[in-house]
Amino acid sequence: MKKRIVLFGANADGRKVLQNLKPLIWMDQVEVIAFLDNDKRLSGGKIENIPILNPQKITELSFEKIIVCIIFGEEACIQLQGLGVNKVKIEFAYEEPLFSKQERVLNGCRVGKYSYFKPSTLLVNTQIGNFCHIADNCQIGLSGHRVDLVSTYPLSYHFENVINDPSEDITANKRRMESQTIIKNDVYIGEGVTIMSGVEIGNGAVIGSKSFVNKDINDYAVVGGVPAREIKLRFSVQEIDRLLSIAWWNWPEDQIKKNTLKINSNVKEFLNEFNEEE
Numbered sequence: 349m350k351k352r353i354v355l356f357g358a359n360a361d362g363r364k365v366l367q368n369l370k371p372l373i374w375m376d377q378v379e380v381i382a383f384l385d386n387d388k389r390l391s392g393g394k395i396e397n398i399p400i401l402n403p404q405k406i407t408e409l410s411f412e413k414i415i416v417c418i419i420f421g422e423e424a425c426i427q428l429q430g431l432g433v434n435k436v437k438i439e440f441a442y443e444e445p446l447f448s449k450q451e452r453v454l455n456g457c458r459v460g461k462y463s464y465f466k467p468s469t470l471l472v473n474t475q476i477g478n479f480c481h482i483a484d485n486c487q488i489g490l491s492g493h494r495v496d497l498v499s500t501y502p503l504s505y506h507f508e509n510v511i512n513d514p515s516e517d518i519t520a521n522k523r524r525m526e527s528q529t530i531i532k533n534d535v536y537i538g539e540g541v542t543i544m545s546g547v548e549i550g551n552g553a554v555i556g557s558k559s560f561v562n563k564d565i566n567d568y569a570v571v572g573g574v575p576a577r578e579i580k581l582r583f584s585v586q587e588i589d590r591l592l593s594i595a596w597w598n599w600p601e602d603q604i605k606k607n608t609l610k611i612n613s614n615v616k617e618f619l620n621e622f623n624e625e626e
């Protein structure tokens with residue numbers, strides 16, 4: 349019998365899952381009956397004639413499985429269960445926690461608590477602090493081939509019977525491969541950014557979309573371009589010093605919860621409040 353499926357998330361990630369389901373749809377094994385999305389602007393729209401609904405509408409649908417296509421899977425699961433969906437009906441498109449409230453290690457990269465990135469983003473030999481958000485299509489910690497040899501092409505794979513193991517490749521840029529990329533805390537990385545290995549990105553830095561970053565970036569700097577150049581500092585040097593010593597990203601969970609709106613508010617108000625507390 350054809351399985352009725354609901355996809356949670358009508359953004360690019362939801363669309364991608366729909367594409368992946370196409371062979372099963374063509375073979376009449378699966379029917380995607382709706383997308384759910386919390387974004388009010390999307391409700392009422394359609395993707396390939398499939399309606400996009402507010403998650404509240406789940407109670408009106410008859411289905412076998414919901415696939416959560418957004419990276420905040422844990423939250424979606426709680427929301428769906430709150431709407432009466434049985435946990436056994438909920439599946440996740442991503443096995444790895446692209447978002448987690450806990451620090452975790454993914455593909456050998458330590459990723460701090462609450463930091464998240466999109467499935468199209470690649471991390472190599474990188475360490476990420478807390479509360480960083482990283483958009484789609486970023487390549488972080490790239491190394492590549494040496495340019496001082498006659499050819500950069502890995503000839504040994506084909507002419508020396510060397511097993512196709514990139515770590516054995518004599519053309520690999522070992523210096524870059526071995527240097528870890530560090531992204532500190534509260535960093536915002538826009539869409540399509542490339543960060544070369546060994547670079548250190550300071551706390552509170554912002555990297556504009558499509559930038560190519562090959563040098564360290566100062567705390568609270570906004571950078572952009574190819575190669576990335578500092579556009580501005582987000583705050584005055586004195587304010588940055590205060591923010592770095594406050595380091596809200598290391599506060600205990602309940603202190604962040606109590607001050608959420610203050611952290612997302614004007615820097616002067618925030619610093620007034622926390623200077624006074626000293």
Ligand SMILES: CC(C)(COP(=O)(O)OP(=O)(O)OC[C@H]1O[C@@H](n2cnc3c(N)ncnc32)[C@H](O)[C@@H]1OP(=O)(O)O)[C@@H](O)C(=O)NCCC(=O)NCCS
Nearest residue numbers: 483484537538539554555556557558559570571572573579
């Ligand atoms: C970097 C960014 C945060 C700056 O935002 P902002 O503070 O509002 O900056 P402005 O638009 O005022 O631009 C300031 C200057 O930076 C330049 N600039 C902005 N983004 C840039 C980028 N990605 N690359 C190069 N230069 C950039 C602007 O041209 C402008 O230059 P000018 O002063 O010579 O005119 C923003 O442009 C950006 O790239 N955001 C990420 C968008 C994205 O990826 N979204 C998807 C995931 S959420």
